[in-house]
Amino acid sequence: MEKIDIKNLSEVELEDSLIKVGAQSYRTRQIFGWLYRVGAGSFDDMSDIPLGLRESLKAKFHISRLVLLDTKRSKIDGTEKYLFKLRDGNTVETVFLPEAKRRTACLSSQVGCKYACSFCASAPLGFIRNLSASEILDQVLFIKVRERASPLTNIVFMGIGEPLDNYDNVMKAVRILNDKDAFGIGARRITISTCGIIPGIERLKEEDLQIELSVSLHSALESIRSRLVPVNKIYPLKDLINACKDYIKKTNRIITFEYVLIKDVNSSIEDAVRLARLLKGIKCKVNTLIYNQITVKRYKSPSEQEARAFVKALKKEGYSATHRQSKGEDIDAGCGQLRISRL
Numbered sequence: 473m474e475k476i477d478i479k480n481l482s483e484v485e486l487e488d489s490l491i492k493v494g495a496q497s498y499r500t501r502q503i504f505g506w507l508y509r510v511g512a513g514s515f516d517d518m519s520d521i522p523l524g525l526r527e528s529l530k531a532k533f534h535i536s537r538l539v540l541l542d543t544k545r546s547k548i549d550g551t552e553k554y555l556f557k558l559r560d561g562n563t564v565e566t567v568f569l570p571e572a573k574r575r576t577a578c579l580s581s582q583v584g585c586k587y588a589c590s591f592c593a594s595a596p597l598g599f600i601r602n603l604s605a606s607e608i609l610d611q612v613l614f615i616k617v618r619e620r621a622s623p624l625t626n627i628v629f630m631g632i633g634e635p636l637d638n639y640d641n642v643m644k645a646v647r648i649l650n651d652k653d654a655f656g657i658g659a660r661r662i663t664i665s666t667c668g669i670i671p672g673i674e675r676l677k678e679e680d681l682q683i684e685l686s687v688s689l690h691s692a693l694e695s696i697r698s699r700l701v702p703v704n705k706i707y708p709l710k711d712l713i714n715a716c717k718d719y720i721k722k723t724n725r726i727i728t729f730e731y732v733l734i735k736d737v738n739s740s741i742e743d744a745v746r747l748a749r750l751l752k753g754i755k756c757k758v759n760t761l762i763y764n765q766i767t768v769k770r771y772k773s774p775s776e777q778e779a780r781a782f783v784k785a786l787k788k789e790g791y792s793a794t795h796r797q798s799k800g801e802d803i804d805a806g807c808g809q810l811r812i813s814r815l
């Protein structure tokens with residue numbers, strides 16, 4: 473019988489398994505601590521777990537581990553990018569962003585992606601499969617063990633894949649990341665970023681978790697957005713905005729709208745005014761980022777000056793808007809690059 477990857481089990485599922493082998497339920501918290509606080513790679517490391525229970529665990533479960541294939545570190549800002557090999561030979565990327573006040577892990581949620589956004593480095597590789605909860609958590613564990621002295625503060629699902637297209641595994645991982653017996657990362661420090669999968673947003677609003685939602689807009693015009701984010705043909709802007717309004721009403725939380733500025737496509741002052749009109753009455757922030765022409769050559773990047781003018785126009789309309797600097801530009805930290813270079 474094939475052994476089960478123990479990190480694919482939620483706390484409740486692990487507790488059920490332990491009770492079946494006659495263990496007391498408090499052992500679940502101990503084992504969670506070993507797996508996620510310590511990062512134990514073997515059941516033999518779990519010194520306060522009775523030997524008999526350790527043997528039962530070994531017979532039924534295994535503890536997964538990612539294999540590091542490649543790593544790159546930015547000389548500009550210290551951003552690190554890792555390429556991992558999964559058990560089936562597929563590869564996945566993770567980025568670590570150390571900043572003065574935040575230390576963020578940017579996670580992948582799928583091997584490849586089906587949504588084919590025209591500005592994304594991952595898109596040409598297509599979709600292979602969902603990551604398991606364990607494979608998502610192992611990305612965090614790798615950084616946690618490596619950066620023991622300065623713990624991670626934030627998690628963002630902005631790497632390869634669409635997290636709301638792998639809803640169950642992502643949410644299982646999110647609950648373990650948030651669990652005080654495991655990683656203990658505050659829900660408000662965990663961000664799910666979506667290209668606009670409306671059924672996922674509708675499910676997310678029913679969760680009892682105060683996580684952050686970030687929605688990639690990139691244009692206030694249906695035609696331009698369909699070109700940049702083809703899923704707009706399935707979930708058009710007008711329905712997406714309504715879903716966002718419902719989400720805010722139900723959760724009483726704000727949404728961050730992501731907007732990649734592309735020269736001569738979506739970055740004019742008129743585009744900013746149109747965006748302001750689209751978001752009228754919505755409790756939100758807008759994050760802009762200059763398109764990374766070095767990573768994907770299809771479009772052109774606007775200048776810093778044009779980006780600042782766009783943000784200024786949004787602010788003039790009363791919006792909280794920021795211009796985010798690209799991280800790790802010298803190591804192609806835009807998702808998909810390292811993986812492509814190894815294919």
Ligand code: SF4
Nearest residue numbers: 585588589592633667
């Ligand atoms: S931007 Fe995100 S959703 Fe779009 S293709 Fe890339 S990984 Fe997929």
